[in-house]
Amino acid sequence: MPAAPVSAELASALVAIVCNATPARLVLNLRGLDCAIRLVTGAQAAASDELFKPADLIIVMHAPDDGIDALTAIRALRSHPRHARTAILVLGPSAALRPASIEAGATDVMIDPLDPLDLQIRVRNLVELALARQRVDRQSDGMDPETDRAGVDAALREREIIRRLMLAAEFRDDQAGDHLTRVAGCAIAIAEGLGLSEADANDIALASTMHDIGKISIPDSILMKPGPLSESEREEMKLHAVRGYHVLHDSPSHLLRLASDIALTHHERWDGGGYPQGLSTTQIPLAGRIVAVADVFDALISERVYKKAWTPEAARRHLEEHAGTHFDPACVAAFLSRWDDILGLVESGPPERAA
Template identity: 50%
Template sequence: MFVLILDDAPLNNLLMVEAIRDLPGCIPRDFLDPADALAFVREDPEEIGVAICDFEMPGMSGIDFIRTARMVAGFEHVPVIMVTSLDQRSLRREALAAGATDFLNKPFDPIEVRSRVTNLLALNQARRVQIDRVAWLDREVKAATALIAAREREIINLLMKAAEHRDTETGNHVARVAESVTLIAEELELAPERVEQLSLASTMHDVGKISVPDAILRKPGRLSEEERREMETHAERGRRILEGSASHLVQLAAEIAATHHERWDGGGYPAGLSGEDIPLSGRIVAVADVYDALTSDRPYKKAWSHTDAVLHLQAESGRHFDPACVDAFLKGLGRRA
């Protein structure tokens, strides 16, 4: 590790180099000109273990050198020893404020120089080890988080495969809904991480349909009142399937499953929530889900045109849907057109 030595007097540099030359892991680099020393600092600040600079130099004082060097990324925490023949308290305070770590008086004692450099090198090395340790822990946490996220995605995929066995349209439907959820959430300027979570969690919004009888789920005509009530149970059943998980993503999916059929005016199900009492996740998915349902062929109806579906969303804005979510969806569609 380099020990930077800066003094405009060649003899002082020579004596300092001799004092520390044989210290283990120490490579002295001496400079007479502060500009040359700063160029060395900027070149590879991470390789400098300790810097030693004189106070009185022509053109740039030791304090000015320290203040300038401290602005170099990677040099912020390198120990700096200031060497001076002056013993003024105000000078030391100014040097400490500029970033000096320690002081040596002239004429300096080679044994004292060796001891101080050795101690400061050890402190700097310990700091580097700690930084490496923190970086390693950060990598481990990210790896563990990625593994958890991968397992959550695997669980979601398995649930969706189970749902597809009951309804062959489910897979395509949830993919389109997730795309629309992303569009709405981005237009609402939600954080990227939140957008990703909402998109993925939304794929489980109809998981409760696993419990709906085939005769109702695949009925080609309109449902009777009793059949409609049975179909509506899928929202609450979806919540029950997903609730209780320690996963934040699955908790979000449970929230969506339970609330994506609530209405802004309070006329939805299963809880009759209204307005902002409905979680934003449910309000977003409600718009995406209905738009895709309208524009898709179903056993009981033909697909609507995009224009007719948009007109329906606009007509139901403030009644069925959160107006902000409808506006965000339509703006997003316009932006992608």
């Protein structure tokens, strides 16, 4: 497999692999990324201080028969200050491992048999996201609150990081950029219709561009599938909400914390029938309720490989019919109050152009 070009920063990243024996094929598959790799081998090593040394990404190969229990390793890593937020990728033999691993704190899970290219893409994305968050952390730590210019520069850098996270999403789905732009525009309209300040509306719109960042972990066979998903595929797709949250949460950045709330809750429903937590009414953060309306509207009016595009008017009727069940009625009312602006947004960036 030809090596993909890497940046100097990516090439300097450190990936730790927790396993019972040297995984020659895995190391060979990752060689194209040119990352530094540290092996933590054997059950005793996985339970020792060797596990807690610095790393930008930790890959845990689940093999309980050989003494490597991924769930135990994840919990141990998350309890250690150094790895409370480190990206953790679990490799395992059974799909039953997915929900338990995510609940324990894994960032992503891949199930055997592993596709070498999919593995390399997944590792590249997780490392780049980890490096991006490290840059945000360093910039936040270095801010001087008494210097206006420093605050402005930090805000600009923060937005640059978010723009690059958007590019990571577009790397998996070339229609994502247009969808994210329209969702952000709708989110501003709804927020302003609710009476939020311009600054708060802009923050929600910018944070909304990362609502589907967890989809970078979804296999192409599911993400790009032209027909209906099976039950197991739907369950896998639903995990993108929790995975996006794990990528973004616990950051010193206000915008990334806001984005993590949106990523986790934009598929919750007003009546409690959504996922992943089954939240209802005002248990759902306002930003999540706003983006739920914006996201569904744009999804309906967009053509996809598995469906035709709805007209804006048909999508509007859907929102009206499901206000109070799927959607916050106040958010739907705010959306409708800015209908002319919404139509202008659709006309300026028609979804059929992306399709």
